[in-house]
Amino acid sequence: MIQFSGEVPENKVNVVVTNLTVLDRDQPHSPNWNAVYRIVSGDPSGHFTIRTNPITNEGMLTVVKPVDFEMNRAFMLTVVVSNQAHLASGIQSSLQSTAGVTISVQDVNEPPVFPVNPKLIRFEEGVPAGTTLTVFAAQDPDHFIHQFVRYSKLSDPANWLKINRTNGQITTMALLDRESMYVKNNVYEATFLAFDNGKSGSPQASGTGTLQIYLIDVNDNAPVLVPREAQVCERARPNSRVNITASDADADPNVGPFVFELPSFPASVRRNWTISRISADYTQLKLRIPYLEAAVYEIPIIVHDSGNPPLSNRSLIRVKVCPCDDNGDCSATGAVAAAGLGTGAIIAILICIIILLTMVLLFVVWMKRREKERQAKPLLIDPEDDVRDNILKYDEEGGGEEDQDYDLSQLQQPESLEHIINKPAGVRRVDERPVIAESQYPVRPSLPHPGDIGDFINDGLRAADNDPTAPPYDSLLVFDYEGSGSTAGSVSSLNSTSSGDQDYDYLNDWGPRFKKLADLYGGGDDD
Structure with missing residues (x-):
């Protein structure tokens, strides 16, 4: 009898273990040539089957049911083969041929298995933390390999449980509550993982197990009144009731x-x-x-x-x-x-609303009147001081600005004489805007409201008095050198003297524009 052999890993299916070859001299791919294979012994559990390769006419021995190395390390099969068509009459030959097949099973690292999965236990709700519920242990199918099984928690929605890493003991970490949102139909489920340390040349294998805890209800919830609000008539009526x-x-019978x-x-x-x-x-x-x-x-x-x-x-x-x-x-x-509002309360609310509206109306009227007063308030400027004139350069021809109707509030006091000293020779216009750096004081609005012109002038006066860049009232003025030969006398002899040495009465003849200056210097004693 011809012998064949092959190997198969345990727990594998749809794997071709070996190919059985036959020799037939009939016409290829005809019924007289086609082979039919059958397993006649050695496989009582039906782990294997043989299919014919239509091209090569070989028998393909295939695993159709997982084999376990711990149960069967090898299989000895007897296979017979015959033609699809019967032999012609008168031929003295056997109708079939027999062969033996030896199949070796290869051991692989199998994951630990929980004997009961899922495992159901029953406990009353409310058991305290630290209570031991059960031991949820797994077994390693690899009996011929000494391995350690370890445990970990895979899923615990309420975080109520913990498992001992070495022996699989389940202990509570919190109070078990049947009324929790994580309990469905009185059952709480948690999933745990068991894994081995792997054998030489193979990785760790792991298996999962589900623990179901059926929580028995205890009377731990007091009833609550329903509904919380209602309405009845003030006079007793048959239909006026709640x-x-x-x-x-809780669950029955605790309700x-x-x-x-x-x-x-x-x-x-x-x-x-x-x-x-x-x-x-x-x-x-x-x-x-x-x-x-x-x-x-x-x-x-x-x-x-x-x-x-x-x-x-x-x-x-x-x-x-x-x-x-x-x-x-x-x-x-x-x-x-x-709603709790009697007639007196309603009247009080209405009175408060009327008072509030009246106050708002009075405030609006007062604001409008104040606005009108501010618009009607005259400028705090003496008409005699409204001098609008120009300082002309001596080397210019023609008059100054003909349009004298401009707002004096636009004029700003120069904050430094440096720009005057550095300009070319000639008389300077003091009404020019200075080009030096801005003063450290905040910029004042250029066009204040007429009603606030007094405050504006006082603010400007305080700023000018405190300006560190402003020259003193009695200071040395710097003049440009205009060359020699001037018909005018030298000014080098000018110095500060008391007002008593000078006669300023001629200022009275210069008109109203110089009246303020004449009042300051004319006819008074020195302080």
Whole structure:
């Protein structure tokens, strides 16, 4: 019997282990030549199959079911082959041929496996932190290789659990709450990872396991009143009542039926209101007295659940009592009153609004009047001081500026004489804008409002007095050298003298423009 052999890694499928070859002298690719292969022994679990290659007529032995090295290290198969067509009659030959196939299974590093996956455990909610829940351990299928299995947490939505790295023990880190948003249908799920240290020449292998914790409900939530706001008529009517119930985050039997009652304090609650049960979970709140003044009332109600032991909660329901129409609906006036605003409060609000509007109107009128006064206020300039003239250069022909109608506020006092000293010879115009660096003082507006001209002049005076670049009143003036031969006398003999040595009476003959100067220097004693 012909022998064939091959190798296959464990846990692999759809892998060709070996090709079986046959020899047939019939016409190729005819039914008399086509071979048919069958496995007759050595594979009771059906791990292998043989398909015929239509081109070469070889038998391709293929793995169709994973093999485990720890279960079977080798397989001894018996394979028979026959033609697709039967032999012709009278031929003395065997109808089939037999061959043996030896298959060796190669060991690979397999991941750890959790025997029970997912694993379901049951615990009451509220177990404290540090409680041991279970041991979630995995097994390494590689029995012939000594490896260590380690554990880690892969998914824990609420971060409630931790796992021991070496033995897989699960311990709580926080209180388990069935009412948590991470609990679905009373079950909390967490996923853990088990991995080995790998064997020589192969990487680590890992497997995952899911732990499901079914949380048994305990009565740890008190019921809450529903609804929290309502509306009734100020006069007791059959249809003027409020249906109330309660909500409880717990599960049955720790919820309803609920028990409702009014507290004995304050006494006005039971004196004005009453409740009556209409079903296991509903009760009605209505007026006990025929009439109650329209307002907003906060009514305390105590609710008990049916847990063991039962829990209770004192809740407030906000009830608006208002006048109603014939249909029992709260009217517009009643809505205002129910909001807590009586007639006196409404009148007070209206008076405050009127006072506020009056104050705004008076302020607007005062601002307009002040604006008119500012526009009508005259310029604080003496008409006699409104001198509009030019200082002419001696070497110029013709008159000065004919247009004398300009705003004196545009004229600015030069802040330095340096630009006058450095200019060519001749008489300088002191009304020219200086070209030296800007003063350190802030620039004043060029065209102030007429009503503020006095403040403007005072500010300018203070700035000029404090300007460190301004020359002193009694200073040495620098004149340009104009050459020799002048018919005028020398000015080198000029010096400062007292005003008493000079006669300034002739200034009175120069007209009104020099009147201020004549008043300063004429007919007075030296200070």
